[in-house]
Amino acid sequence: MNFFRKQIMMAGWIVVCLATLGAALSRPAQGQASQTDNPDWPLRSFTIHWPDGYTPQDADLFAHNEVVIQAPCSVVWNHLVKASSWPEWYANSHNVRLLNSPDGKLHPDTRFSWDTFGVHVESRVHEFVRTSRIGWFGDGTATQAYHTFLLEKVPAGCHVITEEVVKGAGAIEVRRRDPQAMHRGHDLWLASLKRISEK
Numbered sequence: 094m095n096f097f098r099k100q101i102m103m104a105g106w107i108v109v110c111l112a113t114l115g116a117a118l119s120r121p122a123q124g125q126a127s128q129t130d131n132p133d134w135p136l137r138s139f140t141i142h143w144p145d146g147y148t149p150q151d152a153d154l155f156a157h158n159e160v161v162i163q164a165p166c167s168v169v170w171n172h173l174v175k176a177s178s179w180p181e182w183y184a185n186s187h188n189v190r191l192l193n194s195p196d197g198k199l200h201p202d203t204r205f206s207w208d209t210f211g212v213h214v215e216s217r218v219h220e221f222v223r224t225s226r227i228g229w230f231g232d233g234t235a236t237q238a239y240h241t242f243l244l245e246k247v248p249a250g251c252h253v254i255t256e257e258v259v260k261g262a263g264a265i266e267v268r269r270r271d272p273q274a275m276h277r278g279h280d281l282w283l284a285s286l287k288r289i290s291e292k
Contacts, residue, residue: 128149128152128155130272131155131272133155133156133157133158133276134149134155134157136157136159137149137155137157138157138243138254138256140243141241141243141254141256142220142226142228142241143239143241144219144228144230144239147230147237147238147239147258147260148258149256149258151258151260152258152259152260153259153260153261153264153265153268154257154258154259154260154264154265154267154268154272154275155256155257155258155259156255156256156257156275156276156279157254157255157256157276158254158255158256158276158279158282158283159252159253159254159255159283160252160253160283160284160286160287161247161249161250161251161252161253162250162251162252162286162287162290162291163249163250163291164250164251164291165246165250165251166224166225166244166245166250166251167224168251168290169244169251169253169286169290170223170224170225170244172286172289172290173199173227173242173244173286174198174199174200174227175197175198175199176189176191176197176198176199176203176205176207177189177191177197177198178197179207182285182286182288182289183281183285183286184281184285185209185210185278185281185282186207186208186209187207187208187209188206188207188208188213189205189206189207190205190206190207191203191205192204192205192206199218199221199227200218200221201218201221202217202218203217203218204216204217204218205217209278210267210275210278212233212234212236212263213233213234214231214233214238215231215232215233216229216230216231216232217229217230219239220241224244225243225244225245226241226242226243226244227241227242228240228241228242229241233263234263235261235262235263235264235266236259236260236261236262236263236264237259237260237261238258238259238260238264239257239258240256240257241255241256241257242254242255243255251290253283253286255279255282255283257275257279
């Protein structure tokens with residue numbers, strides 16, 4: 094009798110554990126819950142490489158933008174990595190200073206500071222795969238971000254996807270005040286990149 098009572102208690106305990114686990118797994122992650130009304134959320138790319146703690150699920154603010162540029166990805170890449178020239182063609186980029194790159198270009202682990210979206214940002218390149226992938230961390234006022242570009246060769250030229258994850262009180266405030274501000278800024282960036290690459 095003792096044996097059967099123990100078995101029943103064990104089975105009950107397993108049911109409770111499974112129910113608790115199921116409830117936890119069915120709840121959206123914090124960032125996912127905050128992005129349910131974000132039109133960029135369902136468009137996010139599953140081929141982006143995200144560093145730990147900076148996935149779209151971690152985001153307080155998230156943007157996805159993409160464009161096809163009628164130029165080789167190598168041409169697009171050269172404009173993208175020459176950060177010192179961004180202010181010449183991207184109106185949302187100011188005061189770019191490369192701190193450890195004498196040629197004015199981004200490389201693995203390049204540190205740079207700049208102003209964008211009205212915020213001063215300290216950035217560091219994290220991912221760098223020539224003509225294909227680049228991503229950098231960015232720390233601004235009450236924000237921590239990771240911004241990435243993915244370039245893919247297509248018959249028409251180069252398909253560019255850019256996504257950004259931003260966390261922190263500043264990101265929450267931007268989302269509350271103007272949830273599409275970052276998306277519009279990145280649309281401008283891609284439109285400007287397209288224009289200069291197709292010249």
